[in-house]
Amino acid sequence: MYPKIDFLYLSEPDMIDAGVLDAARCVSVCEETFSLLGKGDYLMGGANHNNHGLNIVFPKETKFPNMPVAGPDRRFAAMPGYLGGRFDVCGNKWYGSNHANAQKGLPRSILTMMLNDKDTGAPLALMSANLLSAARTGAVPGVAAKYLVNKDAKTASVIGCGPINKACFAAIMTQLSGIEKVVCFDVFLDKANEFARWIEATYHVSAIGVDEAEQGFRDADVITVAASRLKPLHFKDEWIKEGAAILVSGPFNTDESFLTNCKIVFDHTPLQEAYVEDAVASGNKEAYYSGVIGGPFYRLIDAGKLPSLADSTGLGDVVNGVKPGRESAKDRVIFIACGMAVFDISWGFDLYKNAIDKGIGQSLNLWEKPSQA
Structure with missing residues (x-):
């Protein structure tokens, strides 16, 4: 299959078709993720492998005219991780947040999720992640409710x-x-x-x-x-x-x-x-x-x-x-x-597999052959 690389793009409607709103299924996947966390079969960012993510927080003042300044809930964040078990995949959730987005008819945060092959780093899927993130955020207390x-x-x-x-x-x-x-x-x-x-x-x-x-x-x-x-x-x-x-x-x-x-x-x-x-x-x-x-x-x-x-x-x-x-x-x-990013990874991976099985999404080409190989 290599060196050609194609990956799957899933829009928000695609994510809905793939089952992102299935709360019961999401709770089940997150329960599985908690089990892997408890066993230690995961990695997140930072030297301790447990950081929530890396944030860009803007200054209150700046001498640069185009640099953003601090505002309510205004930041960018990257949340990388690896999750083992049946998932065995790397991923990163990337988002920008700004409370002022509501004035433009936008959600406070705009999120995307990338899944990557753990060995080569090749992209597997790029997906809209607002509904993904909300679902896994909700599913975590859903697991807590069970126990x-x-x-x-x-x-x-x-x-x-x-x-x-x-x-x-x-x-x-x-x-x-x-x-x-x-x-x-x-x-x-x-x-x-x-x-x-x-x-x-x-x-x-x-x-x-x-x-x-x-x-x-x-x-x-x-x-x-x-x-x-x-x-x-x-x-x-x-x-x-x-x-x-x-x-x-x-x-x-x-x-x-x-x-x-x-x-x-x-x-x-x-x-x-x-x-x-x-x-x-x-x-x-x-x-x-x-x-x-x-x-x-x-x-x-x-x-x-x-x-x-x-x-x-x-x-x-x-x-x-x-x-x-x-x-x-x-x-x-x-x-x-x-x-934690591992929940975005597990739920995203589950939906990625659903999308492949159901023929949902758009295949995008990274390259036919890499120029620098």
Whole structure:
């Protein structure tokens, strides 16, 4: 087949045809990925092989007229990785983000995903990745719901009513058949009401929209958090009922009394350790902690009020039966997900294989014969 190289291009409509919106399948693939993480059959960026990715963050001021300056959620990021198991492939998610995109009718982030042969580096597929990324972001708490939420859960809360939490809720619902009532919180009530209407139409359960955070947290058996980085979120210990599970996919803060009196499960503890390494290297740990999802935990670990990350529980260990997840129906459990390229790789690879089997997408030619061989 070599030296000629062709690769597959998948547009967003192609990705939909290939099954990117299949939440149940995505949860299954992400559960498989967690197992590989727990076994160590993966690589990500950085010298520690566990970095979330590499960001370009723009300066507040610049003397260069064409260089972008800092703005809300404005950055570029590359998230490379290798995943073993049946995937056995390398990949990189690349995205640019800018909150001002909404003024142009665009999503906040625009993402693409490239899969590459692990041996030659040859491209296998280039795909639209907004729906891919949202689906895998949602599927991660979907896996957590399978292992950490009480199976008789009847009430759910959605904290932050944007597209990411829609993917999270869809994935969580593949694992919880007993949900009867959903409360949707957003600082913008119209968004909360719109989300509630979608839930009622899609899942035929009772749903209401609220714009007071306490209403969103109280009395819920399972809570999915994916609030905006631009709107700081704080919930109180007293709002969280016995036996509740909080599945966190976005920034938050809460009372120290809650974090020191709940069961904590991280997506992957080496990833969290890499965040702390980056915080130390930044020279301003406190500022760094304020910008990452795990920040509230890192502060308490530094203060000796929580076990070290090395002694903490990752979901891969729970999936593999190495460590327990929920140990009692009365446990209050919090799950922290920060996002990893290996999930984009696994879900992207699965969709790539689907596309090939179904004849979806466009074949593009890199070269017939390389000029520099």
